[in-house]
Amino acid sequence: MELFTVADIPEIEPGDDLAAIIADRADLRADDVVCVASTVVSKAEGRIADLADFPAGPRAREIADRLAAITGEEKDPRFAQAVLEESVDLLMEAPFLLTETRFGHIGVNAGIDRSNVPDGDLLLLPKRPSESAARIADGLPTDSVVITDTCGRPFRYGQRGVAIGWDGLPASRDWRGQRDRDGREMGVTVQNVIDELAAAANLVAGEGAGGTPAVVARDFEFGDLPGSDNHFREIEGDYVRQALRGWSYQAGGEA
Amino acid sequence: MELFTVADIPEIEPGDDLAAIIADRADLRADDVVCVASTVVSKAEGRIADLADFPAGPRAREIADRLAAITGEEKDPRFAQAVLEESVDLLMEAPFLLTETRFGHIGVNAGIDRSNVPDGDLLLLPKRPSESAARIADGLPTDSVVITDTCGRPFRYGQRGVAIGWDGLPASRDWRGQRDRDGREMGVTVQNVIDELAAAANLVAGEGAGGTPAVVARDFEFGDLPGSDNHFREIEGDYVRQALRGWSYQAGGEA
Ligand SMILES: Nc1nc2c(ncn2[C@@H]2O[C@H](COP(=O)(O)OP(=O)(O)O)[C@@H](O)[C@H]2O)c(=O)[nH]1
Ligand SMILES: Nc1nc2c(ncn2[C@@H]2O[C@H](COP(=O)(O)OP(=O)(O)O)[C@@H](O)[C@H]2O)c(=O)[nH]1
Ligand SMILES: [Mn+2]
Ligand SMILES: [Mn+2]
Ligand SMILES: [Mn+2]
Ligand SMILES: [Mn+2]
Numbered sequence: 450m451e452l453f454t455v456a457d458i459p460e461i462e463p464g465d466d467l468a469a470i471i472a473d474r475a476d477l478r479a480d481d482v483v484c485v486a487s488t489v490v491s492k493a494e495g496r497i498a499d500l501a502d503f504p505a506g507p508r509a510r511e512i513a514d515r516l517a518a519i520t521g522e523e524k525d526p527r528f529a530q531a532v533l534e535e536s537v538d539l540l541m542e543a544p545f546l547l548t549e550t551r552f553g554h555i556g557v558n559a560g561i562d563r564s565n566v567p568d569g570d571l572l573l574l575p576k577r578p579s580e581s582a583a584r585i586a587d588g589l590p591t592d593s594v595v596i597t598d599t600c601g602r603p604f605r606y607g608q609r610g611v612a613i614g615w616d617g618l619p620a621s622r623d624w625r626g627q628r629d630r631d632g633r634e635m636g637v638t639v640q641n642v643i644d645e646l647a648a649a650a651n652l653v654a655g656e657g658a659g660g661t662p663a664v665v666a667r668d669f670e671f672g673d674l675p676g677s678d679n680h681f682r683e684i685e686g687d688y689v690r691q692a693l694r695g696w697s698y699q700a701g702g703e704a
Numbered sequence: 705m706e707l708f709t710v711a712d713i714p715e716i717e718p719g720d721d722l723a724a725i726i727a728d729r730a731d732l733r734a735d736d737v738v739c740v741a742s743t744v745v746s747k748a749e750g751r752i753a754d755l756a757d758f759p760a761g762p763r764a765r766e767i768a769d770r771l772a773a774i775t776g777e778e779k780d781p782r783f784a785q786a787v788l789e790e791s792v793d794l795l796m797e798a799p800f801l802l803t804e805t806r807f808g809h810i811g812v813n814a815g816i817d818r819s820n821v822p823d824g825d826l827l828l829l830p831k832r833p834s835e836s837a838a839r840i841a842d843g844l845p846t847d848s849v850v851i852t853d854t855c856g857r858p859f860r861y862g863q864r865g866v867a868i869g870w871d872g873l874p875a876s877r878d879w880r881g882q883r884d885r886d887g888r889e890m891g892v893t894v895q896n897v898i899d900e901l902a903a904a905a906n907l908v909a910g911e912g913a914g915g916t917p918a919v920v921a922r923d924f925e926f927g928d929l930p931g932s933d934n935h936f937r938e939i940e941g942d943y944v945r946q947a948l949r950g951w952s953y954q955a956g957g958e959a
Contacts, residue, residue: 450707450908460885541943555859563888599893603858603944604810606934607876607896609903611860621862624911630715633818638854638911641862648864649904652924653705656879656893669907679861688796689858689944692951698943 454661463495468588484650486662535559553681578614592617610651612643619676709916718750723843739905741917790814808936833869847872865906867898874931
């Protein structure tokens with residue numbers, strides 16, 4: 450498998466045709482997987498916003514006040530308002546906001562970015578990234594598109610690339626029922642390949658001013674295995690998520 | 705960046721010289737990163753065990769009884785004993801065991817595998833995978849080795865490759881202080897590259913009987929950025945881990 454960046458992508462503006470911009474700059478093959486950073490998808494879709502677009506309500510003010518008290522820094526309640534409006538569930542409200550976005554992804558601040566954003570204050574995630582992926586795939590000589598973001602996670606230090614939307618390939622490949630090297634049936638192994646593709650793409654795209662928001666994964670072989678589009682966990686079975694419901698942050702110590 | 709598997713690796717046995725086996729089968733370059741599945745590291749290090757090696761004590765019997773009651777399946781208390789012996793902290797005891805291994809990794813059943821294991825019943829993770837990585841790197845024409853495993857995670861469906869040990873490259877690259885495309889200083893971005901490399905390697909290694917436990921990542925550029933060896937989170941700041949302390953599973957509903 451090979452991973453390479455698409456060179457010379459300009460600064461993306463609302464209304465830009467990302468598929469055309471990518472297709473013009475890469476000699477794509479039908480079985481390539483194109484990984485596109487959510488940042489540029491959001492820019493193309495006009496998901497740039499100002500704090501002024503989010504006049505804060507009581508809940509956002511309560512959250513911002515509490516975060517200000519915890520961190521000792523001033524917190525703009527309009528940012529909390531933006532996060533709430535971009536979310537359908539609040540998993541943690543302190544010492545940072547962890548939410549479920551409208552499309553099921555769990556991330557800090559609903560994935561709203563303040564890096565690599567010109568003009569506006571805020572860059573919201575694409576509204577429905579799998580629909581974005583399908584639209585981009587439509588304009589490319591390949592069917593397979595993964596929309597990526599970078600985020601942190603429990604237990605493990607640092608951030609890594611993840612998939613937040615996809616089209617043209619299954620999210621996971623299912624090894625259940627296959628035989629292992631010892632002839633035993635494998636019980637539990639569902640491999641989330643779009644997250645692995647997003648992580649791989651992030652290695653070559655980087656986080657900085659590099660200007661490489663599109664990465665091509667060439668010669669990835671899904672293999673002759675069943676696939677599924679399960680990607681975000683159901684709450685039933687997500688015990689960590691359930692545990693967070695009974696927890697709340699207490700400054701200076703553990704709950 | 706290119707990712708390719710090392711072909712024709714035999715079934716690994718205790719005492720095998722993994723570095724020699726890999727070096728013989730791949731034309732490695734000095735800046736390659738070699739990703740090795742923990743399975744074969746464990747086999748080479750003789751980390752194969754039988755359930756009989758783990759006579760169950762009271763705690764293991766309590767855990768197994770509770771799991772049996774929850775799942776309606778018989779549970780061998782010796783397996784719980786093995787997990788406890790391989791662990792330094794127990795984060796969840798039901799409906800499955802989630803623990804911290806001696807080297808700081810958090811995983812289900814302390815990462816003990818029953819797939820792709822001949823003879824013995826159990827394959828324990830390498831004792832100190834970063835030391836394994838250093839030993840393997842010693843025998844290779846490259847310095848950079850990542851030991852991988854496959855595991856699940858909160859919030860997101862399916863499993864993906866992660867790094868559990870590494871040597872010769874930093875775990876993370878640090879973008880803090882760099883300027884983004886808009887000239888703004890990036891605040892929080894530490895990119896865990898070894899986890900991303902492990903995920904990428906897993907895409908080509910697969911989970912089944914493929915027999916490709918070693919993957920070469922060629923032309924990965926770390927770049928001129930500071931690195932760090934932080935990889936597993938400290939508990940302070942790991943709010944999910946703190947939340948699990950106050951939680952316990954209740955059958956048929958949420959805690
Ligand atoms: N060419 C180009 N690159 C961009 C643009 N916006 C962001 N990038 C690059 O895209 C990559 C990913 O950006 P990042 O902000 O980390 O996106 P995220 O991971 O989706 O949040 C980096 O290499 C950025 O320099 C853009 O408008 N044009
Ligand atoms: N050649 C060879 N391949 C192995 C051996 N053991 C496991 N594998 C392969 O290594 C890959 C990873 O195995 P897996 O059990 O998923 O390892 P884990 O992810 O580290 O738990 C699969 O392609 C297996 O077929 C072995 O002893 N020899
Ligand atoms: Mn982002
Ligand atoms: Mn990023
Ligand atoms: Mn394993
Ligand atoms: Mn595996």
